[in-house]
Amino acid sequence: MTEIKARGLTFDVYEGGPADGQPVLLLHGFPQDHREFDLLLPRLHVAGLRTYALNQRGCSPGATPAEVADYRITEPVADAVAVLDALGLESAHVLGHDWGAGVGWMLAALHPERVRTLTAVSVPHPRALQLAMRVRPTQRARFAYVGLFRSSVAERLLLGAGAVLLRALLRPIGDRAALYVEAMREPGRLTGGLNWYRAFDPRDLAPVGVITVPTTYVWSDRDGGVARTAALRTRDWVEADYQLVVFRGISHWVPEQAPEALADAALGRIVGV
Template structure:
């Protein structure tokens, strides 16, 4: 379905029982709502209603040109506005990669909208800001962001030679068909620039300003994640005031929803329905 919110039009994949508890699924870079395709069926069987949105820059109808339009506050406001348009007062929020950043910030700034939070792969923004400043290993892991923040150069690098840069970045998501499902939309005019604008609009000030999370929270991290190291992952606990669980997956890379959808779905359900 398409949702009009904040003067933009967002594509949203819906599924599950119409009156089930709502779950908002937020994707990361350089993917889209389809990264939840293998996670959602387990949630549907459990009676949950899912809403997987293509976020700002990823929905063709929600692709403003200005870099400032992709600051974290705008991304959080989009998620809240889509919930409003759906008539959902509060939802269980699940986010991967950049979607996790939005989820953390939404839960911190608008706890009344978030029943529970399951953040996947990327740490609480303040934990990331601290790690980027104080942990040399995390700074090295995040060095790719310097390229992503260079207009034109990043696009050329990632799309050259049949998008070989994007393909290398996504190594581990699955077979050729799954890889193409993520790469092909990024080759559409303006799509990759809009996605990269999330990085270009990012500031450590915005990240560090994200407050503590008071809602029940699970952070799912994999020990072979090339982007997020253990120091940043374990620092999340200091930024959660509600019930908190840290789920570590062994031998898995950054692409958790694609690689291990069932264990991830089980972690989500354990958070949504802890007594089950």
């Protein structure tokens, strides 16, 4: 683990793979951290890639600002750019899941010169998701949990009764759920993650337009949050080589439930294997 100082914060970055390999920036989601990519990393390293798994703000102990506004989606995007700068990387392949995919989409849209390729997992292009939210009541219903996560009682509900709700959320990944439940008991950790939801403002997505870097979007048909319309309409927002990869029978937690299949998709995008 390397501590990277950027934007007045200290981020934990977990490096691996050949020192001279093509760089891959890995961006996790909620309620996970860099460890959600652990099962994926061996394949990436064998392929000769250098990986940088970033614990984003709210997860790195030295990067947990107190104000909710400090977790607007524009902030972790700026963090990613600053971390690349601190690592001495002009650009990197980007692989993100959940909120990490959201950061990846914005990074590719606003700073395409920093993104060699994008592999976005589970969360589609923001504009495709906004469209689906407008026209599909089922998509709006799938996002009902966001109201709970934004509420002032979310911490108590998620960790109460032995963290039964948080454990239920992560049930598809089996024993690995315990890693994140224990991490979320650390002071401020859960609040930092929930503040991403509390700070979210759709207006921050206005600058996110067409993606011009080679992109793969991975969607799983048992994802409880993202329905088919948003997945299919993501194609409308990429003007570069693009592939939609659909995993059958897999839930939202793709990196841990289907690491081999995700490695195939990511390597297909990054190195054409």
